[in-house]
Amino acid sequence: MKINQSKNWLLYAIVTTLFWGVWGALIEIPEKAGFPATLGYCVWALTMIPPALVALRNINWKLEHSKKAILLGSLAGFTGAGGQLVLFETLRLGPAYLVFPIISLSPVVTIILSTLFLKEKTGKLGWLGIAMALIAIPLLSYQEPSANGEMNLLWLALALVVFLAWGFQAYVLKFANESMQAESIFFYMMATAIVLIPFALFMTDFSQDINWGWDGPYLAALIQILNSIGALALVFAFRYGKAIIVSPMTNALAPVITIVLSLTIYAVIPHPVIISGMVLAVAAVLLLTYEEDLTQEEDKPVLEK
Template sequence: MKKRPWLLYAIITTTFWGVWGALIEIPEKAGFPATLGYSVWALTMIIPATIALSLVGWKLESDRKSIFLGLVIGFTGAGGQLILFQALRSGPAYLVFPFISLSPVVTILLSYIFLKERASVRGWLGIVLALIAIPLLSYQSATNNGDSGYLWIVLSLIVFLAWGFQAYVMKFANKTMKAESIFFYMTLTGILLIPVALLMTDFSQPINWGFKGPYLTAMIQILNSIGALMLVFAFRYGKAMIVSPMTNALAPVITIVISLIIYQVIPQPVIIAGMVLAIVSAFLLAIEEE
């Protein structure tokens, strides 16, 4: 771990995101909309952002380049989440999720071309296995609900490109900025987009304002926020083409295992195959030489 600090941060990220993924549907099923969940998440980002900045003496990069890169990372990440909400309203989730889950492809290509990142044969094998595992882990049974035309394809493509580009810029920005500053701008943009999330919320429907609403959501979303901060640190020390597919493949495995324990639902064979591939790929990427 001392020789590969990125691996420690990547493991923390996947663990926190895995637990978050297993629990986040609890408040949603209890009547607290995902769009309001986004608003709560944006506010929980303030906690790790404040702690991170305090540890570096409140030294925030505020030059034009740093502000620009920070805002790009923030808006592509948080903005992509809001666009995803709309994509799921207009298209089938069983097609949307596998499509956008392949966003690490964008990160890998950009990092290979512009950052000149390279991997060994073992590393490339891990990357390929991760890219196969990710859509398998996102598999959902086909339904006819929500399919209306081709708008969802355009929206999903935007999210796919945005999240892949975000990870690349995050690595690029880490060369000239502190990770703490990057996360500050991610927090700022997330908060700035809260009004958009509120406009997307159907307040005519019953909303659970009790404990299982915003309060439980905050307790769960803080896991997402901490995971996001750890991801920035993972990109600081590790290769984007390694960190991105690894975290995207391994977090769903943890989510599925926890969901299996909580809800006692056996995953479909496709998902089990994805879990096996994800675990193998994570091992290969973890032992990849820097």
Template sequence: MTQVSSHAAGRSWLVYALATVALWGVWGAIAGISAERGFPETLVYCIWALTMIPPALIVLAMSGWRLDRDARSIFFGFTIGLLGAGGQLVLFYAVTRGPPYLIFPVISLSPIITITLSLLILKERTGKLGVLGIVLALMALPMFDLSLSGEVGGLGWAPLALLIMLCWGMQAFFMKLANNTMSAESIFFYMMLSGLLLAPVAYAMTDFTQPINYGTDGPWLAAGIQMLNAIGALTLVFAFRYGKAIVVAPLSNAGAPLVTAMLSLLILGAVPGPLKIVGLVLALIASVLLAIEPEAADEPEPQNDGDPA
């Protein structure tokens, strides 16, 4: 295994985290276009799984095709991938059972799971600015999607939303844990394989009785949009490689909606409601605090688990 040098760790985590924020922020602003133009979300998932292939192969090639193939690496890799992709599939079903304006605020709190596990198990700590940034980020997240109007339509969605929150919170934790013993390139490769494994499930969930747009603004447009999602997932893996999970998770989860909201305001002229404005302000302050936190980078630890097979 390669050892992470203190120089490499430095502020690299911040570069990768901000790249994730930018990529996911732009992706969030345009992600709904595919469904609006008649290409269902379940097929968008299939396209997303395919867009994971190019970046996975590129970074693996850049690392000399060194894929960690020991049992622990395979377990971690598929656990991370299946938690993320499985959560996405549950989300498709959840939005048919309940209102998105209640489901997404619950899901957005997934960093609570990541932070709790990282504090208890990885013993991660941060400074006062980091603590304040984490608290503000967690306060801001639900406000991006929270709406106090509309009918709830039953509570069958609640366990599903909590399950997705748990899956994505644990995924981020395992992503950090795995980075201690395997390469980021291998982690992302297994994430790609996991996404492909669940693609047939998403395909089977598609309602083919409804008209589907197979034109250039259907699957091809979806591919372009989802490539932002895929590359953002890759940079997130590297952010966890060099940074503390208790900082990377809230920064990426709060920063991306902030960029999305700002782009929606600038491009679409969409004026956010009062709650979203408060969330934007809190997210902005939190992002700045987390970015300048001097104790956000991981301290390098020797990794003597042997060379990858």
């Protein structure tokens, strides 16, 4: 995945948003067909293997195996995959219409950590774009209230755990890219995702009827590979781009693609709140991209005539 251009971060971020956007629109198909989300996690972990192998081949199978590399790669993997497992339990206990807006704000954690410890900066337009993206993300996660969720403090605590884990993961991805190859980072993300499969199996209710047919695990695999490829592209986006730009951009734009595709596939008209989020998200991405282009132009060395 080598692209020798000045806009590496943007190209990889676009790949992530496209693949995650399509994945988001299709992932509920096997779940509605009777294949539990927890088993979907197991399938996803296995679909991480092919992209990881392609990435390793890209660096001639020279996996970094220092203690620091293993620690950082595994930390990125456990916070991402572990957060997904915690999310399953969170949604079991709490209302989705409150859970998703909370965890969708995880880029706030990334931005704070990257600004404080990585000293990342952007211009006024960049900060405006970031602010608009942070407003758009929970709007895009809006769901109609229902009486199914149990209103207790446990679901809120778990939602905050996911919020912190995913925000911290994005920061770790950028931090790790400063000292190790993106390909090695993704390999350890794949390995940790597989290590956590037993926990997903433990969380699965095998007493229910499970669809083991083509539209169960096999369809899930075809859809989950989109998630895995998007994750690989995200690691490269953090390698070349600023975390304070990449994180809010991908988190804001991918849901827009999901909503547009869902509108086409399921003929569901988005709520006005979601439409507002879509407009803000698109505007935010345009501002972030434009500001980053200006920054890169200013950072270019002046060539002698």
